[in-house]
Amino acid sequence: MPGIDTKDRIVSAAERLFAERGFAGTSLRTVTTKAGVNLAAIHYHFGTKDALLRAVFERRIGPLNAQRLERLDRLEAEGSPTLEAVLEAFLSPIMTLKRDLEGEGLVWSRFIGRVYSEPIEVVETMIREQFEVVGQRFVTAFGRCQPDLSELEVVERLQFIIGVMSHSLIDLNRIGLPAAQQGAGPETLQHMIAFLAAGFRAPSAAKNSHSDANPQPNLPQPPQARAS
Amino acid sequence: MPGIDTKDRIVSAAERLFAERGFAGTSLRTVTTKAGVNLAAIHYHFGTKDALLRAVFERRIGPLNAQRLERLDRLEAEGSPTLEAVLEAFLSPIMTLKRDLEGEGLVWSRFIGRVYSEPIEVVETMIREQFEVVGQRFVTAFGRCQPDLSELEVVERLQFIIGVMSHSLIDLNRIGLPAAQQGAGPETLQHMIAFLAAGFRAPSAAKNSHSDANPQPNLPQPPQARAS
DNA sequence: GTCTATACAGTGATAGAC
DNA sequence: GTCTATCACTGTATAGAC
Numbered sequence: 001m002p003g004i005d006t007k008d009r010i011v012s013a014a015e016r017l018f019a020e021r022g023f024a025g026t027s028l029r030t031v032t033t034k035a036g037v038n039l040a041a042i043h044y045h046f047g048t049k050d051a052l053l054r055a056v057f058e059r060r061i062g063p064l065n066a067q068r069l070e071r072l073d074r075l076e077a078e079g080s081p082t083l084e085a086v087l088e089a090f091l092s093p094i095m096t097l098k099r100d101l102e103g104e105g106l107v108w109s110r111f112i113g114r115v116y117s118e119p120i121e122v123v124e125t126m127i128r129e130q131f132e133v134v135g136q137r138f139v140t141a142f143g144r145c146q147p148d149l150s151e152l153e154v155v156e157r158l159q160f161i162i163g164v165m166s167h168s169l170i171d172l173n174r175i176g177l178p179a180a181q182q183g184a185g186p187e188t189l190q191h192m193i194a195f196l197a198a199g200f201r202a203p204s205a206a207k208n209s210h211s212d213a214n215p216q217p218n219l220p221q222p223p224q225a226r227a228s
Numbered sequence: 229m230p231g232i233d234t235k236d237r238i239v240s241a242a243e244r245l246f247a248e249r250g251f252a253g254t255s256l257r258t259v260t261t262k263a264g265v266n267l268a269a270i271h272y273h274f275g276t277k278d279a280l281l282r283a284v285f286e287r288r289i290g291p292l293n294a295q296r297l298e299r300l301d302r303l304e305a306e307g308s309p310t311l312e313a314v315l316e317a318f319l320s321p322i323m324t325l326k327r328d329l330e331g332e333g334l335v336w337s338r339f340i341g342r343v344y345s346e347p348i349e350v351v352e353t354m355i356r357e358q359f360e361v362v363g364q365r366f367v368t369a370f371g372r373c374q375p376d377l378s379e380l381e382v383v384e385r386l387q388f389i390i391g392v393m394s395h396s397l398i399d400l401n402r403i404g405l406p407a408a409q410q411g412a413g414p415e416t417l418q419h420m421i422a423f424l425a426a427g428f429r430a431p432s433a434a435k436n437s438h439s440d441a442n443p444q445p446n447l448p449q450p451p452q453a454r455a456s
Numbered sequence: 457g458t459c460t461a462t463a464c465a466g467t468g469a470t471a472g473a474c
Numbered sequence: 475g476t477c478t479a480t481c482a483c484t485g486t487a488t489a490g491a492c
Contacts, residue, residue, distance in 0.1 A: 167391025199427030
């Protein structure tokens with residue numbers, strides 16, 4: 001029964017190759033050769049190279065975000081979580097992939113790090129869509145930890161957190177960075193959390209702006225940032 | 229006199245197009261059409277598309293890093309600079325480009341944001357090379373602000389800083405991020421500095437590891453991170 | 457429905473005439 | 475220095491076999 005898992009074979013081969021060479025650096029012919037299928041099979045099952053990327057991304061991003069939400073649920077069920085705990089719920093699922101050096105985790109981690117830095121439109125759409133699920137939940141959770149911040153400030157600081165996370169993921173996969181690789185051990189996550197918690201606890205900048213009643217209007221916009 | 233400024237015209241056209249469409253999304257034929265030169269002229273003057281990217285990058289990155297060093301020099305001549313001042317010397321030159329909305333600054337800023345996120349080898353090499361110039365200087369300066377940190381910890385935290393900076397630059401150029409665009413005003417830099425300074429002042433994680441004499445060996449490696 | 461073979465327009469790169 | 479012609483390769487599209 002040929003083709004019963006053709007789709008999966010293509011996705012798996014693509015994930016590995018995207019992780020190694022990036023999206024633009026991987027040709028569809030390389031993917032089909034590695035997967036042992038015909039070139040046109042990609043266009044039959046996915047239609048376009050962008051759609052293939054999307055399929056690779058979405059196969060794993062769902063469980064990862066579910067893990068984040070599950071951790072946050074558990075924390076909030078126990079009471080008011082600390083800032084460090086919320087940070088760990090947000091960062092730990094994706095960061096601990098680093099340690100899974102032998103399994104699929106590394107491939108996915110490399111893929112994510114690569115894909116994060118592709119300037120193509122699909123990636124931005126994908127990330128934005130997937131992050132809407134967890135974004136508002138974490139904005140709320142972070143906001144509760146630091147009630148003097150406006151929602152806009154919370155979103156801004158969440159952007160900073162995502163920047164650190166994203167950069168750390170990318171650097172993991174870059175060769176020639178001995179210092180950064182040294183820092184890729186299991187303690188890096190704790191260092192990140194300590195740094196980011198201290199940063200997040202910085203006093204609100206709105207304090208000395210002006211003494212108006214409502215200097216920070218509530219913005220209804222979701223965070224819509226790149227995360228995974 | 230044809231060709232007297234062919235090289236410059238190519239670089240300028242490429243900068244604009246790379247800023248708008250990214251590197252992979254820009255074909256050499258588009259560049260040559262916009263510059264009004266022949267396709268082969270690129271390969272005559274630069275040899276390869278990667279080399280063209282390099283030329284575009286290096287035309288502006290030198291002055292930008294010089295500005296950073298100049299600010300740091302001035303600070304250190306006046307005495308021991310504060311952490312906030314060092315952060316501003318590092319971040320301000322590239323971040324203030326956002327405000328130059330009409331001039332060449334915007335194009336360059338967009339280009340840098342785009343190029344930062346291209347996963348190609350040239351970019352990594354370029355950034356590493358250019359950052360060696362300023363990297364060690366700022367590692368030293370940051371280390372002086374927080375003497376209890378080992379050099380490895382300083383490098384790690386500088387990576388966090390670069391992550392926030394890099395992500396902020398990329399987001400500037402992404403559409404559909406209203407909250408982030410709101411935050412792209414002139415006060416964003418101050419918010420970043422406040423956040424990062426507080427994070428950088430977090431106590432060293434080496435404190436509670438073990439009571440050995442030298443728990444953090446001095447690593448001679450330069451930071452070698454992506455920055456610009 | 458699933459897969460294969462083949463063809464097409466566009467890409468970066470190169471060689472050689474002027 | 476500049477141009478034309480051409481190369482191998484890319485993502486994509488389609489016709490047709492099972």
